[in-house]
Amino acid sequence: MIALIIRDLRISVRAGGGFGLSLAFFFIIVIFFPFAIGPDLDLLSKVAPGTLWVGALLACLLSLERIFALDFEDGTLDLLVTSSLPLESVVISKALVHWLTTGLPLVLITPFLGILLGLQNSNIIFLIISLIFGTPALSIIGTFGAALTAGMKRGGLLLSILVLPLYIPTLIFGAEAARRGIQGFETQNSILLLLGVSLLSWAILPFAAASVLRINLR
Amino acid sequence: MSFWEYANPVKFLNLSGALLPYFSIFAAITIIAGISWGFFFTPDDYKQGATVKILYVHVPSAFVAINAWFMMLVASIIWLVRRHHVSALAAKAAAPIGIAMTITGLLTGALWGQPMWGTWWEWDPKLTSFLILFLFYLGYIILWAAVEDPDTAADLTSILCIVGSVFAVLSRYATNFWNQGLHQDASLSIDKEEHVADVFYYPLIIVMAGFVLLFVALVLLNTRSEIMKRRAGAIMARSRM
Numbered sequence: 142m143i144a145l146i147i148r149d150l151r152i153s154v155r156a157g158g159g160f161g162l163s164l165a166f167f168f169i170i171v172i173f174f175p176f177a178i179g180p181d182l183d184l185l186s187k188v189a190p191g192t193l194w195v196g197a198l199l200a201c202l203l204s205l206e207r208i209f210a211l212d213f214e215d216g217t218l219d220l221l222v223t224s225s226l227p228l229e230s231v232v233i234s235k236a237l238v239h240w241l242t243t244g245l246p247l248v249l250i251t252p253f254l255g256i257l258l259g260l261q262n263s264n265i266i267f268l269i270i271s272l273i274f275g276t277p278a279l280s281i282i283g284t285f286g287a288a289l290t291a292g293m294k295r296g297g298l299l300l301s302i303l304v305l306p307l308y309i310p311t312l313i314f315g316a317e318a319a320r321r322g323i324q325g326f327e328t329q330n331s332i333l334l335l336l337g338v339s340l341l342s343w344a345i346l347p348f349a350a351a352s353v354l355r356i357n358l359r
Numbered sequence: 360m361s362f363w364e365y366a367n368p369v370k371f372l373n374l375s376g377a378l379l380p381y382f383s384i385f386a387a388i389t390i391i392a393g394i395s396w397g398f399f400f401t402p403d404d405y406k407q408g409a410t411v412k413i414l415y416v417h418v419p420s421a422f423v424a425i426n427a428w429f430m431m432l433v434a435s436i437i438w439l440v441r442r443h444h445v446s447a448l449a450a451k452a453a454a455p456i457g458i459a460m461t462i463t464g465l466l467t468g469a470l471w472g473q474p475m476w477g478t479w480w481e482w483d484p485k486l487t488s489f490l491i492l493f494l495f496y497l498g499y500i501i502l503w504a505a506v507e508d509p510d511t512a513a514d515l516t517s518i519l520c521i522v523g524s525v526f527a528v529l530s531r532y533a534t535n536f537w538n539q540g541l542h543q544d545a546s547l548s549i550d551k552e553e554h555v556a557d558v559f560y561y562p563l564i565i566v567m568a569g570f571v572l573l574f575v576a577l578v579l580l581n582t583r584s585e586i587m588k589r590r591a592g593a594i595m596a597r598s599r600m
Contacts, residue, residue, distance in 0.1 A: 285522065289502070289515055289518075289519065290505075292511075293505060293506070296505075299501060299502070299505050302497065302498050302501055303498045303501075303502060303519065305494065306491060306494040306495050306498060306523070306526065306527075306530075307522070307523070307526045309491055309526070309530045309533065310526060310529040310530050310532075310533040313530075313533040313534065313536070313537050314533060314536075317536070317537060330536075331536070334533075334536065338529060341525075341529075345522075345525065346522070349518055349521070349522050352518060353514075353515060353518050356511055356514040356515060356518075357511070357515070359511065
């Protein structure tokens with residue numbers, strides 16, 4: 142399992158691996174908002190948590206198709222299915238790599254983008270916390286979606302339609318936690334609920350994704 | 360004699376063919392009777408005037424929209440556990456009806472909301488979760504359409520339905536947490552004493568029964584045509600060989 146994680150990490154940072162692509166996409170989305178809304182920092186700081194959350198979600202979506210597509214094409218996935226490693230562990234390591242290469246970098250550049258959107262330094266911490274707890278859920282839910290569409294040619298659009306409704310609870314609790322924190326309300330409930338959604342997704346979705354992969358590889 | 364005998368497509372076709380006219384006729388009678396009672400023989404509400412009569416379409420369609428998803432969930436689980444094709448096809452057959460009922464609920468709600476709340480749409484928990492339900496139906500139907508092999512499609516959509524149910528429930532609570540609502544609480548319930556007033560209550564129950572009968576009739580009809588379509592496909596494939 143560790144070997145698989147290291148292999149996938151290596152592939153993703155190599156040229157053409159797509160590492161940094163979603164990061165650049167996130168950056169561009171967030172930079173587009175001030176152009177569309179106007180340079181008023183007060184207004185921008187009000188919509189900043191929502192903007193950053195939607196940006197992170199879309200950037201995540203962009204990279205989902207790659208989770209299984211390449212391995213499906215060159216037959217690696219068939220080997221993984223027949224190997225002694227349970228398919229559930231394969232799913233977990235794929236989702237983990239997706240989080241390490243997409244979710245974590247997004248969290249790391251959020252402080253800089255927060256400044257661009259006029260957030261105070263003390264407020265950015267709420268965004269970071271909500272994203273750290275929320276992005277793992279985005280990764281595992283996305284992995285399930287990628288497993289559903291693994292066998293399809295041009296499954297990208299279908300993937301986003303299937304995954305977006307599943308993202309709603311994460312988005313609501315995550316953005317809510319960030320917004321409450323920035324407005325100075327207590328955030329404990331929403332952060333705990335966000336964490337609950339993440340843990341629940343990591344508990345049940347590996348099984349669902351593995352069974353879906355088995356069906357797709359039949 | 361067991362219930363599972365009707366998982367045999369031939370027996371299912373015979374039984375559903377015999378039942379379908381009754382369900383259709385009773386659905387037509389109860390809906391026409393309930394709606395005409397509700398529309399013409401109940402007083403206007405003292406506050407809402409005649410708009411209260413949207414109730415007779417709004418509540419039953421919303422009721423069926425939610426329960427159609429439950430029916431699909433049960434049918435999906437039966438398909439995954441017992442591999443009866445009729446069950447998978449029944450889930451497939453229910454989805455378009457469910458989405459139509461969801462849209463009806465949303466549209467009649469908008470028409471009702473405009474005069475009463477002064478807005479077509481409000482990000483209220485109940486309204487929002489209905490919109491989310493619509494998205495779930497949409498994804499389910501599109502996935503059925505996207506996968507070519509019928510058994511693979513049935514498997515994938517069944518798992519999507521189960522996972523979707525978990526997330527739909529989560530979304531329901533998330534939207535509650537997220538915003539306070541304008542929409543009233545449940546107007547009908549088994550355990551509470553408070554209902555809508557009796558004059559509205561009885562015709563509403565009749566229309567709801569009618570909508571449920573209509574749903575059953577449409578699901579039977581759709582499932583039958585799916586089975587026949589699959590047979591026609593098999594015959595075509597055989598004649599080509």
